[in-house]
Amino acid sequence: MSRPQRPQRGPALREWVPDGIDVTTPTVARVYDYALGGFHNFVVDRELAEQAGRIWPDFTQAAHEHRAFLGRVVQWLLGRGIRQFLDIGSGLPGLGGVRELLQLTAHRTRAVHVDLDPVVVAHSQLVHGMPGVRVIRGDLRDPQTILCHPAVAEVLDFASPVAVVVTGVLHFVADEDDPAGILQQFADATVTGSYFVLSHAAALAGDAARLELVRQLFDRTPTPMHCRTPEQIARFLDGWDLLDPGLVPVTAWHPDPDDEDVPAQPALLAAVARKPPLRPGGRHGDGPGEGLRGEGRSRPRLVRGPRDRVRAAGRDRRPDAAILPADGQQTSALVYRDQRVIGVLDRP
Ligand SMILES: C[S@@+](CC[C@H](N)C(=O)[O-])C[C@H]1O[C@@H](n2cnc3c(N)ncnc32)[C@H](O)[C@@H]1O
Numbered sequence: 001m002s003r004p005q006r007p008q009r010g011p012a013l014r015e016w017v018p019d020g021i022d023v024t025t026p027t028v029a030r031v032y033d034y035a036l037g038g039f040h041n042f043v044v045d046r047e048l049a050e051q052a053g054r055i056w057p058d059f060t061q062a063a064h065e066h067r068a069f070l071g072r073v074v075q076w077l078l079g080r081g082i083r084q085f086l087d088i089g090s091g092l093p094g095l096g097g098v099r100e101l102l103q104l105t106a107h108r109t110r111a112v113h114v115d116l117d118p119v120v121v122a123h124s125q126l127v128h129g130m131p132g133v134r135v136i137r138g139d140l141r142d143p144q145t146i147l148c149h150p151a152v153a154e155v156l157d158f159a160s161p162v163a164v165v166v167t168g169v170l171h172f173v174a175d176e177d178d179p180a181g182i183l184q185q186f187a188d189a190t191v192t193g194s195y196f197v198l199s200h201a202a203a204l205a206g207d208a209a210r211l212e213l214v215r216q217l218f219d220r221t222p223t224p225m226h227c228r229t230p231e232q233i234a235r236f237l238d239g240w241d242l243l244d245p246g247l248v249p250v251t252a253w254h255p256d257p258d259d260e261d262v263p264a265q266p267a268l269l270a271a272v273a274r275k276p277p278l279r280p281g282g283r284h285g286d287g288p289g290e291g292l293r294g295e296g297r298s299r300p301r302l303v304r305g306p307r308d309r310v311r312a313a314g315r316d317r318r319p320d321a322a323i324l325p326a327d328g329q330q331t332s333a334l335v336y337r338d339q340r341v342i343g344v345l346d347r348p
Contacts, residue, residue, distance in 0.1 A: 020118075021118065023043075023044070024042075024044055025044060025220070025221065026042075026044040026048045026221050027221050027222060027223070028117075028172060028221055028223055029091055029092050029115065029117040029119065029120045030042065030045035030092065030117075030119065031045045031048050031049045031052075031221070032063055032091060032092070032168070033045070033091070033092040033094075035049050035052075035060045035063035035064075036063050036064065036067060037095065038092060038094055038095050040092045040094070040119065040123060044220075048217050048218075048220065048221075052214045055210055055213045055214050055217075056207075056210050056211065056213075056214050058263070058265065058267075059214070061263065061265070062265045062267065062268055065250050065262060065265045065268070066167070066168055066199060066250050066268055067095065067096040068096075068250075068251075069167075069199065069250035069253050069270055070097065070101065070167055071096055072253065072254055072255075073165075073197055073254075073272060074098060074101040075101075076254060077163050078105055078107055078109075080195075081161075082161060082163045083108065084109070084111070084156050084157065084160065084162040084163065085102065085110070085111040085163045085165060086112055086114070086146075086152070086156060086162055086163070086164050086165065086186070087099070087111060087112070087113045087114065087165045088114045088138070088146065088164070088165065088166050088169060089114070089115060089116070089166065089167070090113035090114060090115045090120065090124070091120060091168070092119070093120075097113075098111065099111065099113055099124065099135075102133075108132070109132065110132040110155050110156060110157075111132070111133050111134075111155070112133075112136060112149075112151055112152050112155050112156055113133070113135045113136070114135075114136055114137075114140075114146055115135075115137065116138070116140070116223070121135055121136065121137045132155060133155070134151035134154070136149055136151050136152075140166070140169060140170070140173060141173055143185035144185065147186070147189050158189055158190060158191065159191060161190070161192075161193040161194040161195070161275075162190050162191075163194065163195040163196075163197060164194065164195070164196050165197045166183070166197065166198050166199075167197060167198065167270070170198065170200050170236065171200050171201040171226050171227060171228065172218075172226070174224070175226065180238070183196075183236055184239070187239055187275065190275055192275050192276065193274065193275060194274070194275040195273065195274055195275070196272070196273045196275070197271075198236060198270065198271050198272075198273075199250060199269065199271075200233045200236070200268075200269055200270075201225065201227045201228075201267060201268060202227060202228065202229065202233060202266065202268065202269045203227035203228060203229055204266055204267055207266075211227060215227055227267075230269060233269055233271075234247050237271055237273050239276075240275060240276070241274045241276045242273045243271075243272050243273055243274055246271060247269050247270070247271040248269065248270065248271070249264050249265050249267075249268060249270070250265050250268045250269070250270045251263070251264050253270045253271075
């Protein structure tokens with residue numbers, strides 16, 4: 001896949017920097033933009049990116065590979081009939097983000113792009129006045145404000161599948177902010193057949209010291225970085241059906257056959273998952289838009305199964321997180337965890 005090129009000329013600063021922006025503090029959106037070859041960045045952003053590149057020479061390459069992954073995943077989702085996208089932490093426009101990728105498609109898609117950084121929002125709104133597309137300022141850490149935003153209600157129909165895209169952003173959410181709980185709220189808002197796209201910076205044993213230095217650089221930004229282990233990242237996919245090839249380096253997610261020589265990027269992991277079929281017990285997402293109304297969260301009852309396994313399920317924070325199958329007619333379903341049947345659930 002070809003990499004986006006740095007544009008030859010950008011607009012004058014005054015045309016795209018909203019009033020009141022602090023140009024002396026770097027932000028991740030602008031650092032990323034610089035790494036990708038964009039022009040929506042300031043000296044402080046470029047300095048941070050250059051420093052990161054000196055510590056971790058793959059910094060720029062990793063940003064490009066991340067965007068190449070995004071390109072593949074958006075095509076893949078379109079190929080599966082997905083036409084609605086909730087893109088959170090969307091980044092600056094112009095260099096292969098979800099917005100640009102959707103613009104290139106012949107399909108009629110609807111999308112809401114959300115970002116915390118006012119420069120991203122201001123510039124995106126400037127260049128994307130398209131029907132069916134909204135760019136809003138929002139904070140991933142405040143899911144209900146995003147889900148209840150008028151632009152989201154106007155553009156996205158949560159009675160049909162939606163792709164929730166959370167790429168390159170969850171590692172800017174601290175454990176204290178409960179990233180798993182945040183994601184659960186988005187999951188609850190979607191119906192069966194929706195998709196969840198995640199990518200996340202991974203703390204790896206081999207490179208831990210260098211990555212830690214890079215991570216520390218982001219303490220200068222308003223959104224410090226939090227690398228996590230692959231096991232911690234995998235837990236964010238609980239309750240979804242993880243699809244092939246699983247949680248893998250971005251470069252290994254359905255790689256383009258022409259990209260044989262691309263160096264692996266094990267510090268950036270990615271996964272795509274699908275919302276499993278109907279769950280018993282009136283859980284969120286069982287029916288059109290139920291998650292948004294926040295009703296009917298009754299916990300299913302485990303009635304059969306080896307006692308130790310059922311107990312294990314009972315201790316779990318969300319024992320009903322991975323229930324298969326079912327169609328609405330079935331009265332019981334197997335309860336799975338870690339690919340194992342841990343009990344049988346009867347519909348209350
Ligand atoms: C590395 S960029 C990723 C851009 C794009 N999602 C991609 O995958 O290429 C991270 C983006 O997340 C945004 N961001 C960081 N923390 C956020 C938060 N709490 N809520 C919403 N956006 C956030 C940043 O402003 C930045 O634009």
